[in-house]
Amino acid sequence: MEIVPLRKLATAMWDFTWLTRRFGSEAEYADFDRILDEFCERGYNSLRIDPFPHYLSFLEEDNSRRDEFTVLPQTYSKQWGNSVPITTDLRRPLISFLEKCRERNLRVGLSTWFTPDTMDLRSRVRTPSDYVYVWQSTLRFIQKEGFADIIDWVDLCNEFPFMGWAYGACEEIFRTGTWNSLAYFLPWSKKTVSAVQKYIDNTIPELKKEFDFRFTFSCMCLPRKENLINIKRFDLVEPHLWLTDTLSFGVPSMGLLSTVQFPLANHMHAASARVLHPTFRKLWRRRLEQYMERISSWARKEKKPLITTEGWASTMYGGGCLNEKERAWCWIKDVCHDAVHMAIEKGWRGICTSNFCQPHFPAMWKDVNWHRKLTTEILRCR
Numbered sequence: 197m198e199i200v201p202l203r204k205l206a207t208a209m210w211d212f213t214w215l216t217r218r219f220g221s222e223a224e225y226a227d228f229d230r231i232l233d234e235f236c237e238r239g240y241n242s243l244r245i246d247p248f249p250h251y252l253s254f255l256e257e258d259n260s261r262r263d264e265f266t267v268l269p270q271t272y273s274k275q276w277g278n279s280v281p282i283t284t285d286l287r288r289p290l291i292s293f294l295e296k297c298r299e300r301n302l303r304v305g306l307s308t309w310f311t312p313d314t315m316d317l318r319s320r321v322r323t324p325s326d327y328v329y330v331w332q333s334t335l336r337f338i339q340k341e342g343f344a345d346i347i348d349w350v351d352l353c354n355e356f357p358f359m360g361w362a363y364g365a366c367e368e369i370f371r372t373g374t375w376n377s378l379a380y381f382l383p384w385s386k387k388t389v390s391a392v393q394k395y396i397d398n399t400i401p402e403l404k405k406e407f408d409f410r411f412t413f414s415c416m417c418l419p420r421k422e423n424l425i426n427i428k429r430f431d432l433v434e435p436h437l438w439l440t441d442t443l444s445f446g447v448p449s450m451g452l453l454s455t456v457q458f459p460l461a462n463h464m465h466a467a468s469a470r471v472l473h474p475t476f477r478k479l480w481r482r483r484l485e486q487y488m489e490r491i492s493s494w495a496r497k498e499k500k501p502l503i504t505t506e507g508w509a510s511t512m513y514g515g516g517c518l519n520e521k522e523r524a525w526c527w528i529k530d531v532c533h534d535a536v537h538m539a540i541e542k543g544w545r546g547i548c549t550s551n552f553c554q555p556h557f558p559a560m561w562k563d564v565n566w567h568r569k570l571t572t573e574i575l576r577c578r
Contacts, residue, residue: 202348202410202432202501205303205546206571207242208235208553209505211354212311214245215289216267216278217556224555228289228296231555236300238564239571240553242348242546243297244305244505250317251286253333263287268312272360272377274457275515276554277311287337294343304343305505305546306334307351307414309361322364324398327352331399335407349410349503351434352399356413357392365395381419389424400429414505417441417487422494432545433498435491436506439531442483448472455511462515466524469510473527484508484531485538492542503546508535514557522559528552529566536570547574 210225218226225231235243251265263285270277297304310318321330331352338344354361359374366372369391370379384392400411410431415422418441427433440451449469453461473480495502509531518524532550539547549570552560 202545203303204575205242205348205503206240206574207244207305207503207505207546207548208240209244209307209548209551210554211244211273211276211307212246212248212267212270212309213277213554213556214293215248215284215286216282216311218284218289219278219282220280222278222280222556228293232296232300232302234555234561236302238553238567239575240567241301241571241575242303242305244307244351245293246308246311246354247290247306247334247338248286248311249308249330249334250310250321251313252290252337253330254315254317255287256333256337265317266314268314270309270311270360272358272457273309275512281314291341291343294338294341294346298343298346302346303348304346305349305351305503306338306347307354309354310363312363318363320364322368324395326364327395327399328402331403332406335403335409339407344409347409349412349432349434350403350407351412351414354414355416355436356395358416369395384421384424392425396425396427396429417491422491427498427500430498430500432501432503433495434503434505434546435495436504436551437487437491438507438511438551439480439484439487439509439535440511442480442487444483445476445480448476451510454513457512462513462518465510465513466518469527470524473530477530480531481534484535488535488538488542492544496543501545502539502543504539504544505546505548506551507548508532508539509550511551514552514560518559519557520559522563525552525559528560529563533566533570536574540574 214225217224266281266283268281356362357366357369358380359366359377372379412430412432414434417435417437439445446452450465454465509528555561
């Protein structure tokens with residue numbers, strides 16, 4: 197299979213939520229046809245999802261195994277996915293979802309958050325060879341089912357090597373427990389940098405021997421670690437960046453407290469940001485533009501196309517009654533509107549409108565005109 201040129205993408209991230217919020221009171225994704233029609237109505241042509249490679253590889257080891265898992269809530273991602281344990285199969289809904297994406301001419305990016313489950317399968321994925329193994333099984337399954345042609349890129353681990361997602365690998369890299377998320381954000385030693393590099397150098401070349409896909413590891417840019425790593429083996433860079441990452445916004449708006457999920461911080465963040473936004477709007481835009489320029493300069497230097505599926509205003513927002521309050525989202529929409537235009541100007545190939553472009557954030561989701569306006573402008577610029 198020959199890799200076709202990467203077209204302009206108006207993209208969004210549906211992570212593991214596409215599978216895990218289909219039940220009970222959290223059933224926004226139960227009807228794939230409806231939500232994908234709504235997605236297309238808003239003008240998007242690309243979607244990044246988790247095919248659960250640690251589950252899928254476990255199933256592919258022995259086809260006699262029952263296709264059923266109990267997925268636990270993500271500790272670091274409480275506003276996404278299931279808030280209670282849910283039991284589901286995987287292969288049947290994955291095939292159905294990809295088929296419905298194809299019917300709508302949607303491109304798909306694959307990624308993984310290594311969600312926890314009652315069998316603790318994510319703990320088996322520790323070394324570079326483990327990453328190769330689970331993704332080989334996953335990509336072979338996708339090829340066998342005939343969906344290789346709609347896959348635009350494969351992100352081998354979301355925001356690698358953050359503890360919340362690179363669960364087993366982070367213990368190998370940082371030599372500390374997965375509870376110690378500070379190790380990711382503090383300065384890295386030469387040994388840590390070398391360990392991270394081994395995952396890149398020992399996974400992507402192995403997978404490229406068998407598959408004609410674009411490969412990368414997505415990253416958070418808050419720790420300013422991007423220049424420490426040699427990314428010559430990447431086919432693209434997928435940075436995730438938010439205004440919340442900047443101290444000039446994150447501190448006064450209480451966005452940093454929201455990011456670390458301090459109790460009630462979402463509501464404090466919503467109230468503070470909404471009040472302060474009119475006064476500090478220009479300052480905050482300058483900080484965000486400087487941040488985005490730093491990342492786009494890095495990508496240009498490395499000669500890699502840029503795709504961002506998570507950005508631009510707040511990292512963690514919404515939840516509970518905030519999801520229903522349109523006023524709480526006005527400043528988010530304003531920041532994201534400007535960020536999208538900055539991303540267009542700075543040459544991003546794939547651009548999200550926010551990291552809240554999902555049906556379970558109803559106040560954001562139902563504003564069809566807002567989405568449509570931005571996706572039209574993204575796709576107009578070739």
